[in-house]
Amino acid sequence: MATVGTLTSTPIPDPMVRPDFDPVNAIGSPITLENVSFDPSKHLNFTHPTKVHSMEELGYSKGRGVSPVGVTEPFPLFSAEAIQQMRKEVLSDEVFSKWNYSSELAQCQLRGYAADCAPFVYDAWKNPETLGIISKIAGIDLVPAMDFEIGHINLAVYSEEEKNKALNEMIDKAARATRERGSSCPLEDNDPIVDWHTDSYPFVCVTMLSDCTGMIGGETALRRGDGQVIKVRGPQMGYAVVLQGRYIEHQALRALGGTERITMVTSFRPRASLIKDDTVLTTVRPISDLGELYLQFAEYRFDMLQDRFRHANKLMRDQQRARRPFDTVRLKQFIREQIEFLEHMDKEMVEDSKVVKGVPDEGYLNSEDLKLERLKKRRVAVA
Numbered sequence: 001m002a003t004v005g006t007l008t009s010t011p012i013p014d015p016m017v018r019p020d021f022d023p024v025n026a027i028g029s030p031i032t033l034e035n036v037s038f039d040p041s042k043h044l045n046f047t048h049p050t051k052v053h054s055m056e057e058l059g060y061s062k063g064r065g066v067s068p069v070g071v072t073e074p075f076p077l078f079s080a081e082a083i084q085q086m087r088k089e090v091l092s093d094e095v096f097s098k099w100n101y102s103s104e105l106a107q108c109q110l111r112g113y114a115a116d117c118a119p120f121v122y123d124a125w126k127n128p129e130t131l132g133i134i135s136k137i138a139g140i141d142l143v144p145a146m147d148f149e150i151g152h153i154n155l156a157v158y159s160e161e162e163k164n165k166a167l168n169e170m171i172d173k174a175a176r177a178t179r180e181r182g183s184s185c186p187l188e189d190n191d192p193i194v195d196w197h198t199d200s201y202p203f204v205c206v207t208m209l210s211d212c213t214g215m216i217g218g219e220t221a222l223r224r225g226d227g228q229v230i231k232v233r234g235p236q237m238g239y240a241v242v243l244q245g246r247y248i249e250h251q252a253l254r255a256l257g258g259t260e261r262i263t264m265v266t267s268f269r270p271r272a273s274l275i276k277d278d279t280v281l282t283t284v285r286p287i288s289d290l291g292e293l294y295l296q297f298a299e300y301r302f303d304m305l306q307d308r309f310r311h312a313n314k315l316m317r318d319q320q321r322a323r324r325p326f327d328t329v330r331l332k333q334f335i336r337e338q339i340e341f342l343e344h345m346d347k348e349m350v351e352d353s354k355v356v357k358g359v360p361d362e363g364y365l366n367s368e369d370l371k372l373e374r375l376k377k378r379r380v381a382v383a
Contacts, residue, residue: 059225199245218255273307
C-alpha cells in the first residue's frame with residue numbers, strides 16, 4: 001500500500017446503468033439458472049492474504065473496533081466456477097426486477113435478494129468453512145450481519161465509447177502532469193466515486209465478480225489515524241478484501257478500462273452477544289425494504305439482549321451460591337448498558353415517513369464541499 005496525498009478533488013459519480021442494459025451482455029451469454037449447491041471443497045479457492053494490516057499499523061488505538069485487524073490485501077477466496085454461478089444468480093431477471101435499488105451513492109445496487117432467489121450466494125456466505133476463513137482473517141468470530149446484507153451488489157456498466165473516453169482522458173491527464181513535473185507520472189486515477197465514510201457494520205468482505213484485466217484504479221483509499229491516506233489495491237475476479245469498515249474512514253476510487261464493474265459486499269458482526277455492537281443503519285436505511293431491514297435488525301439485537309440477560313442471571317446466581325456479597329454497582333452498570341443498547345436501536349429505526357429513498361443521512365458525508373454539491377443537486381431535482 002502506498003502513501004498518497006489527501007484526496008480533495010470533486011468526486012465523479014459512478015456511471016448509471018444504461019436504459020438498454022441487459023444482464024445477458026454483462027455475463028457474456030444467455031443466463032440459464034441451474035440448481036447448483038455450494039460445495040466448499042469445490043467452490044472455495046482460499047489463499048491467505050499476503051499481508052494483514054492491523055489497526056495499530058493504521059495509526060489507531062488498541063481499543064478502537066472489535067478486532068486488532070484493520071484491512072487485508074486482496075486474496076483468492078472463490079473459484080472461477082463459484083463466481084460464474086454467483087454472477088448468474090445476481091444478474092437474473094428476478095433479482096433485477098425485485099431487489100434493485102438506486103441512491104445518490106450508486107445508480108444500481110442489488111440488496112436483500114439472497115435468501116429469496118439466490119441460494120448459491122446465500123449458502124456460500126452462510127457456510128461454516130467460509131465463515132471460518134473470514135473469522136480467522138478478521139481475528140474474531142463473525143457471522144453475516146443480517147440476511148438482508150448477504151451479497152450486496154454494486155454494479156456499474158460502461159459502453160465501449162464511455163470506457164475509451166474516460167481512459168484517454170486519464171492518459172492525457174498523466175501526460176500533462178509528466179510535462180509539468182519533468183518526471184514520469186504514474187497512470188492512476190485518484191478521483192473517488194464515494195465520499196469519505198465509515199460503514200454501517202463492523203466488518204465487510206468485498207469480493208470482485210468482474211474480470212479486471214486491463215483495468216486501472218479501483219483501489220480503496222483509507223484514512224489512517226494520523227490523517228495520512230493510503231491505498232489498498234482493488235481485487236481481481238474471485239479475490240476479496242476484508243475491512244473493519246465501521247471504524248476506518250475510507251472511500252472507493254474509480255476503476256477505468258473495463259465495461260463493467262460488479263462487486264459483492266457482505267457485512268459481518270461478531271457472533272458473541274457480549275461483544276459491543278456499534279452497528280448503525282445510516283448508509284443502508286434509504287436503500288432497503290425498511291420492514292425487512294428493521295425486522296432483522298431488531299431480531300438479532302433482541303437475541304443479543306436475551307443472551308446478555310441469561311448471562312447476568314447466571315452470574316448473580318453463581319455469586320449468591322458462592323456466598324459473595326451482591327454487587328449492586330455492577331448490576332446497575334449492566335442495566336445502564338442495556339438501556340443505552342435499546343436507545344441506540346430506537347435512534348437507528350427511523351420512522352418510515354422520515355426516510356427518503358436513495359438519500360443517505362447527511363451524517364454519512366465527511367466532506368463539506370460534497371454536502372453542498374449534493375444539496376445543489378437536490379434543489380435542482382425538486383425545481
